[in-house]
Amino acid sequence: MRRSDRIIDVPLEWFDERSNVLNQKEKQVRRFVTSWLVLGLGLSLSIGGAGSVRGQGTITAVDAAEGVAEKTVESADQLEQLIAKDYDVYLADLFDHFHRNPELSLVEFRTAARMARELRAVGFDVTEGVGGTGIVAMMKNGEGPLVMMRADMDGLPVEEKSGLSNASKATQESPITGNVVPVMHACGHDVHITSMVGTARYMSTHRDIWSGTLMLVVQPAEERVIGARAMKQDRLWQRFGLPDFALAFHVSARDEAGKINVTDGSPYAGADTVDILIHGVGAHGASPHRGKDPIVLGSQIVMALQTLVSRELSPRDPGVVTVGSFHSGTKHNIISDEARLQLTVRNTSLETRKTLLDGIRRIAVNMGRVAGLPEDKLPEVTVSKESVPPTINTASLAQKLRQAWIAEIGEAAVIDVLTKGMGAEDFPVFTSDPDIPAVYWSVGGTPKKDFEAEEAGGPLVPSHHSPLFKIEPELSVKRGVHSTVVALLTLMAAE
Numbered sequence: 001m002r003r004s005d006r007i008i009d010v011p012l013e014w015f016d017e018r019s020n021v022l023n024q025k026e027k028q029v030r031r032f033v034t035s036w037l038v039l040g041l042g043l044s045l046s047i048g049g050a051g052s053v054r055g056q057g058t059i060t061a062v063d064a065a066e067g068v069a070e071k072t073v074e075s076a077d078q079l080e081q082l083i084a085k086d087y088d089v090y091l092a093d094l095f096d097h098f099h100r101n102p103e104l105s106l107v108e109f110r111t112a113a114r115m116a117r118e119l120r121a122v123g124f125d126v127t128e129g130v131g132g133t134g135i136v137a138m139m140k141n142g143e144g145p146l147v148m149m150r151a152d153m154d155g156l157p158v159e160e161k162s163g164l165s166n167a168s169k170a171t172q173e174s175p176i177t178g179n180v181v182p183v184m185h186a187c188g189h190d191v192h193i194t195s196m197v198g199t200a201r202y203m204s205t206h207r208d209i210w211s212g213t214l215m216l217v218v219q220p221a222e223e224r225v226i227g228a229r230a231m232k233q234d235r236l237w238q239r240f241g242l243p244d245f246a247l248a249f250h251v252s253a254r255d256e257a258g259k260i261n262v263t264d265g266s267p268y269a270g271a272d273t274v275d276i277l278i279h280g281v282g283a284h285g286a287s288p289h290r291g292k293d294p295i296v297l298g299s300q301i302v303m304a305l306q307t308l309v310s311r312e313l314s315p316r317d318p319g320v321v322t323v324g325s326f327h328s329g330t331k332h333n334i335i336s337d338e339a340r341l342q343l344t345v346r347n348t349s350l351e352t353r354k355t356l357l358d359g360i361r362r363i364a365v366n367m368g369r370v371a372g373l374p375e376d377k378l379p380e381v382t383v384s385k386e387s388v389p390p391t392i393n394t395a396s397l398a399q400k401l402r403q404a405w406i407a408e409i410g411e412a413a414v415i416d417v418l419t420k421g422m423g424a425e426d427f428p429v430f431t432s433d434p435d436i437p438a439v440y441w442s443v444g445g446t447p448k449k450d451f452e453a454e455e456a457g458g459p460l461v462p463s464h465h466s467p468l469f470k471i472e473p474e475l476s477v478k479r480g481v482h483s484t485v486v487a488l489l490t491l492m493a494a495e
């Protein structure tokens with residue numbers, strides 16, 4: 001007798017009473033649900049009453065390998081209900097744990113260890129310490145594409161003031177300053193990792209309905225846009241294979257909870273950090289003809305840079321050149337011998353990026369010539385290695401996933417709204433050089449009533465990185481799992 005047949009005798013009625021899931025007649029659906037139940041039962045036994053454990057971080061991941069389902073196909077509604085069930089019995093507590101225990105970029109040690117344990121428990125082949133605290137979890141499941149799903153896991157040096165009962169009280173020594181600072185999941189990366197565990201639990205118990213290799217990447221230090229590069233430099237593709245497709249999502253406080261926002265264009269900007277060192281010739285402030293004033297030259301450069309976006313980009317092509325810092329001089333009556341400018345430069349296409357970076361160089365160097373500086377003293381322009389390219393969705397793949405989400409989750413849940421900001425992400429470091437077809441979507445995380453209250457003159461919906469940042473975890477984690485599972489099954493459906 002198969003395990004699933006044995007178990008079906010007892011708990012099925014129990015499950016029947018509590019859920020609509022089993023109002024189905026097909027035997028294969030019953031088998032599928034039973035196998036999911038094996039997983040669910042094992043978990044509820046191990047956590048022994050969610051209320052008592054919530055928030056203490058003591059939930060024990062269990063080996064779910066025995067829960068592998070028979071060949072089954074379930075309806076869209078059933079998939080949604082299964083995810084909801086798993087949220088109730090497992091993912092809610094896991095989210096709570098992650099939310100209370102955030103860690104800073106590059107020092108996500110306990111988060112990484114917990115993710116490794118969770119993914120190993122459901123049968124993934126887990127490698128830790130990839131590019132620092134990064135994790136790669138592989139599940140080979142027959143012929144088919146290699147599909148990568150990424151979740152970032154770092155928190156921020158922010159003191160949580162959300163007023164939530166599970167608000168973070170965590171502190172940690174900053175690897176940047178050495179000071180002990182408060183830490184908060186103020187960008188919602190706890191939603192990403194919790195959803196990844198939910199996805200892993202579903203995919204591992206439904207290996208009969210997909211074929212291929214699933215690569216789950218848990219990335220450190222997204223907030224400093226250095227984690228993806230660190231993992232890649234740790235020979236990610238050489239060690240684990242070059243993905244055929246790469247996926248990621250971000251929970252979004254700007255979108256209504258549960259909405260899937262996918263665009264064919266660029267959901268996140270490319271960001272470059274640029275330094276300009278301007279050499280001058282120092283002199284007495286009363287004798288400017290004896291020097292070369294780098295403050296005057298720097299000011300001319302700052303003003304000339306404003307023409308890049310306004311005169312060289314098409315009005316329909318977004319870009320930003322911001323001089324965020326201008327330092328020079330020590331005293332009123334001394335002409336300084338150097339000035340330093342610090343810029344952030346944003347774009348949504350590689351062509352725009354080239355126009356802006358080439359333009360900055362051209363303007364800085366030639367303004368130096370205008371000022372009469374010799375060729376070996378012209379301004380020096382340096383583009384930091386910490387730059388990230390724009391996140392650009394592969395249009396055909398975005399369209400394919402959008403159709404799948406509309407078919408499986410419903411038209412009302414899928415939107416296509418381009419962001420107005422020029423925020424950046426380091427996910428495209430994974431998907432460029434070499435190029436990998438990729439889609440990055442967002443999952444709404446703010447309850448509709450909060451937007452309605454804001455519109456009626458009530459409190460503003462807090463933005464990401466705010467101490468008031470607050471995500472509705474249930475809707476966003478469930479939709480995070482749901483959208484990811486549908487995307488993976490679209491790309492890896494069994495023959």
Ligand SMILES: [Zn+2]
Pocket residue numbers: 186187223464465
């Ligand atoms: Zn962030």
Ligand SMILES: [Zn+2]
Pocket residue numbers: 187188189222250
């Ligand atoms: Zn983020």
